[in-house]
Every structure is written in structure tokens, then in C-alpha cells.
Amino acid sequence: MNVPDRSSAPSLLRRPRRPRRPGRAGFPRSLAAAVGALALIGTFGGAAAASTPAPGGAGSGPAASSGAVPPVVPQPVSERPGGGPAFRLTARTELVTVAGDPRTRQVADYLAGLLAPATGFHLRTADRPSAAAAPADALVLDPHGPAALGAEGYTLNASAGAVRLTAHGAEGLFRGVQTLRQLLPAAVESATVQPGPWTVPAVRIADRPRYGYRGAMLDVGRRFFPVKDVERYIDQAAAYKMNTLHLHLTEDQGWRIAIGAIPSLTAIGASTQSGWTGGTDWYYTAAQYRQIVNYARSRFMTVIPEIDGPGHTSAALASVPNLNCDDHTIAPYSGFGGANLRTYCLSDPQHIANVTAFLTTVMNTVAGMTPGPVIDAGGDEAAEATQAEYSAYVGAVAKAVGDTGKRLMGWHNLAEGPIPAGTLLQYWGDDNDRKTVGTASPSRDIQDVQQGVAKGADYIVSPADRSYLDMQYDTSTPYGLHWEGYVPVERAYDWDPTTATAKPDGTGSVIPADRIEGVEAALWSDRAYYGSNQLPTSTSQFPEQSVYADFMVYPRLPAVAEIGWSPLSTHDWDTFKLRLAAQGPRWNAAGIGYYRAPGVPWPSGS
Structure with missing residues (x-):
């Protein structure tokens, strides 16, 4: 010393x-210049989430009901409840890339690696010629979205039948994967197998930086x-x-x-x-x-x-x-x-x-x-x-x-x-x-x-x-x-x-x-x-x-x-602090020793 x-x-x-x-x-x-182009395809037609739920516990899903939008950080450009039941991730779920290049397949492998420790699932990955060729109950990564999305923009549509991520290239898919992981229960960030269930609420998200x-x-x-x-x-x-x-x-x-x-x-x-x-x-x-x-x-x-x-x-x-x-x-x-x-x-x-x-x-x-x-x-x-x-x-x-x-x-x-x-x-x-x-x-x-x-x-x-x-x-x-x-x-x-x-x-x-x-x-x-x-x-x-x-x-x-x-x-700080609080259980699950800042309504035990 x-x-x-x-x-x-x-x-x-x-x-x-x-x-x-x-x-x-x-x-x-x-990407302000892209907004006009995006309007042509109707991707970003609405405001961001209309409501933000109170943060849930580590084992709960991110949205308490189909009427609430999940708490995501950073806030997406547009986030709307999809209606209907949640998507359920199981060991039989297939991770599909659509006519993917090597970088898209790398994103799929990255996502499979993120999900494996906590779920215990070793998801099968496959490349299909089109999104329509994907089986039911699949996680679909499609890099062939409109150019108006830009390099990092993406859309995410989750329903009981599938979760579909669409972007104009692999980078946008990767950004969308970061949103997807916040839609799953907080325990998905754990390094050891957790009991689940592993659900994604029905939601429609369109996003870009x-x-x-x-x-x-x-x-x-x-x-x-x-x-x-x-x-x-x-x-x-x-x-x-x-x-x-x-x-x-x-x-x-x-x-x-x-x-x-x-x-x-x-x-x-x-x-x-x-x-x-x-x-x-x-x-x-x-x-x-x-x-x-x-x-x-x-x-x-x-x-x-x-x-x-x-x-x-x-x-x-x-x-x-x-x-x-x-x-x-x-x-x-x-x-x-x-x-x-x-x-x-x-x-x-x-x-x-x-x-x-x-x-x-x-x-x-x-x-x-x-x-x-x-x-x-x-x-x-x-x-x-x-x-x-x-x-x-x-x-x-x-x-x-x-x-x-x-x-x-x-x-x-x-x-x-x-x-x-x-x-x-x-x-x-x-x-x-x-x-x-x-x-x-x-x-x-x-x-x-x-x-x-x-x-x-x-x-x-x-x-x-x-x-x-x-x-x-x-x-x-x-x-x-x-x-x-x-x-x-x-x-x-x-x-x-x-x-x-x-x-x-x-x-x-x-x-x-x-x-x-x-x-x-x-x-x-x-x-x-x-x-x-x-x-x-x-x-x-x-x-x-x-x-x-x-x-x-x-x-x-x-x-x-x-x-x-x-x-x-x-x-808006008042809504951000609620979405931020919902990250606490995720950081606990991931072993991140964060500061429990006063003024943020961290869930008990987080």
C-alpha cells in the first residue's frame, strides 16, 4: 500500500x-428523421404507456393485469396492452430466426443463454424461411423489418400464441431482447434454476432510440x-x-x-x-x-x-x-x-x-x-x-x-x-x-x-x-x-x-x-x-x-x-421511479449490489 x-x-x-x-x-x-417514415407504416402511431403499474415482487409477472403495461426501462416509444392471456415459455418453446444471417443467429444464441440458467430450459433454435413458417408457441426473431425502424429500432408483439420480435437487422433484435427479458418475471435474471412459471404478458411495443x-x-x-x-x-x-x-x-x-x-x-x-x-x-x-x-x-x-x-x-x-x-x-x-x-x-x-x-x-x-x-x-x-x-x-x-x-x-x-x-x-x-x-x-x-x-x-x-x-x-x-x-x-x-x-x-x-x-x-x-x-x-x-x-x-x-x-x-420522474423500482427484484436475482435509493418505492425484500 x-x-x-x-x-x-x-x-x-x-x-x-x-x-x-x-x-x-x-x-x-x-432518429428523429425516421419518425416520418415510421408513421407511414403505423409503427409509432401512439403515445407511450398510458399507465405504469406498481412494482411487483420477484416471482410475479411484470404486469398485474391485461389492462396494465409492463414496467420497462428505458421507456419504449409506444407500449400498449395486447389483450388476452400471456405467452408461456416452456421447455418445448422453439427459438426461431427468420432467414437469419450469422449475427441474427448470435442474438438467438444469446437469448437462449440468458434464459437457460433460471428456467433450466435449453431452447431449440432453428432458422425458418419466413415468420409464417414458425411453429406455434415460438419466440420469433425476424431481422427483415422495414428500414424505417433504423439500425436499433424494433417491434415486439406478445400474445398467447407467440412472441415476435421484428427489426431491420440483428442490432435492433438485440435491443428488443433487452425489453423481452424485462417482460419475464424478475427471477429470470437468476444464475440458478427457479420454479417459474415463465410468462410474457400480452403486449405490443414499438421502439427506437x-x-x-x-x-x-x-x-x-x-x-x-x-x-x-x-x-x-x-x-x-x-x-x-x-x-x-x-x-x-x-x-x-x-x-x-x-x-x-x-x-x-x-x-x-x-x-x-x-x-x-x-x-x-x-x-x-x-x-x-x-x-x-x-x-x-x-x-x-x-x-x-x-x-x-x-x-x-x-x-x-x-x-x-x-x-x-x-x-x-x-x-x-x-x-x-x-x-x-x-x-x-x-x-x-x-x-x-x-x-x-x-x-x-x-x-x-x-x-x-x-x-x-x-x-x-x-x-x-x-x-x-x-x-x-x-x-x-x-x-x-x-x-x-x-x-x-x-x-x-x-x-x-x-x-x-x-x-x-x-x-x-x-x-x-x-x-x-x-x-x-x-x-x-x-x-x-x-x-x-x-x-x-x-x-x-x-x-x-x-x-x-x-x-x-x-x-x-x-x-x-x-x-x-x-x-x-x-x-x-x-x-x-x-x-x-x-x-x-x-x-x-x-x-x-x-x-x-x-x-x-x-x-x-x-x-x-x-x-x-x-x-x-x-x-x-x-x-x-x-x-x-x-x-x-x-x-x-x-x-x-x-x-x-x-x-x-x-x-x-x-x-417524468413520478412514473420513472415506479418502473425503476420494478428493476430492484431483477438486480437482486442477478446478484447486483445496488443502492436502495430513498424516494424510490422498492418492493419489500428487494
């Missing part, structure tokens, strides 16, 4: 905000997450229709991805974590990183790797001498600060060339392992860099990323440098910034956003005081921080991307609505230990990574997921 001098940690009450950013190069901003980018960020730089824990996080995010995993791979406290041409980055740079030293395997080999990428792909999630700079680079500075102005490495850092530590040396032409060569090698390597279209280059909290030095970094990293054919992403601060048009920036400001919109003295964050908009950037919105999942819920939270105040689940839900950079009255948004590509929930790991209002004195204060993640993510990640997926017209 290496506990730094307390002077190295900023005050928990005054902690400076930290930006983080995702990227994308092919994510549609929203509001935004094309819905991200979950994981900080593995400060606290290393083994592959199995990253895969668990992927599964949890995918269950609520998130489609992007933003991996924060490098930090002051650790470099977490192997770069073959620079082995010192992991031999030295990966030897520390916040509060820990002496690690030898606290990083992902190329094979392990590809495993994460492939696992995410199997859940229809795109991985965006973040290589932060020019700040948050102590691990690199400890590993590569010529990134420092004196050409000597610094000591590896295992502390709890970060905002005011050293940056890459960019003060003279030789060191700019050194950093450029380093970034070129790193970005080429990372791009070669990342099939997704985006690489994130960070850009936040570089207070030690002058404007000229910061611009030199942005210019170098923009070229390094651009030369790989990837789209550049970064925190909104990156707009202070020479970003190319089409850069994806992640806004992490807060309500204090909003108060300065339209005034004579806008905050620096708002000025950065103004610059980014002027330079042609698009945006992911993740306000730190709403969607940063490392913020404590309240004074009783054992982990995390509260430099952005406390973020209870209602606060994590009660915001909208289109007004996140608007005046407090909701007008005058700095980011135009058509430049918003989506939202992101960010799980930082600065204080992933018990008693986090003080610096730790023992590694025994650190729980398993999944314990920390479960508690801080649930129930807030589903709240942010709904903001990204569901229509704004459905946004």
Missing part, C-alpha cells in the same frame, strides 16, 4: 472538475478492472440499451494497454493504481484488449479507447524519458490528485517532436486493435500547459488520430486547440456553467463549447453534476466524491441534453440540438474505497471492483440510459 502525502490530494469539497470524452464517427445524432450514441464510461486508469469485471460492466450497460463503452485507459495512476513498441509503458506505467504499487499485470495485453472489444461487439457495443493528454499523463512520464523536459522519467504516481500534475513537455520543437512521435506510435497501435470509428484523446485538466503547449498537443494528437482513419474525440476542453471539423467533444460542465450562459462573462467551460461549436464539433452530453457516477448519492455513501455535490438518482434522471448548455430557464442553448449525438454515464474510480472522504490507510478499504461499480452504477445508469433512449415526452 502506498498512501501519498495528504498534501497531494485536493480538497474533496473543492475538487476541480475533470472532463472525459467519448468519440464517434458514424453514430447518428438521433432518441440518440444514436448512448455511452457508459469506465475509468480503469486509477483503479484497474480485470477483464471479467469489464465484461460484467458491458453486460450491465447493454441490458439498458447502452451501445458504447468508453474505456479511460491511461491516467496519472496507470497506463492500462500494451503498446508493443514501448514496453516500458506497462512495465513501469502499469505498476501503480490510486493507493497501490507493485503491480505486474495491471494492464490489458493486446489479446485481452481484443477480448474486451469482441465481447462488447457481441453485445452490440462499440469500444472507444481513451488515451488521455496532455495532462493525466504521469504514468507515461514515468515510462518514457523524452516526454519530460529534462529527459528523465519521473517516479510512478499512486496518489489521489491529478488536476495539477505535470503534463507532456511541449515547450520546444524537439520535445514537441518527441511527443508527436510517441502519440503516432500509440495511436497507430490502438487504432489497429480497435475496429470502432473513434479514438478519444482526452484534453481535460491540463492546467500546467500554456495555451501554446496545449495547442501543440491538440495539433499533434489530431493528426495522429486522423492519420489512422479514426474520428477524433475528446473532452470539451479540446476545443481550445486546433480541432478538425467533425470532432466529437464530450461536455462535462454543470449547472454553475449554465448560470453564465448568455451573460457577459460565460464560464471557461461555456467558452470552450462556443469555440467547439464554431469549429464544427459535435457533442456527447454528460454533465458532471448529473451523469458522473462516482459522485456520492448523499452523505451516507461509502465510496466516491462530492466535488459536484451529491447526485441522487432523481438528479441523475432530471435533466435533458438539449438544455444542458442552456440558460437556467431552458433557452439559449450553446450546443444546437442537431449537434448533440448522445449522452454518457461516466464511472470514475478516484475514490473506489470505503471511507472515501478521507485518504485510505490500508488496501483493505478497497472492495472488489465489481462491488464498487454495482453500488455506484445502480440505479443511476438506467436513469441516464433512459435519457438517451426514450422520447423526451415520456420523461
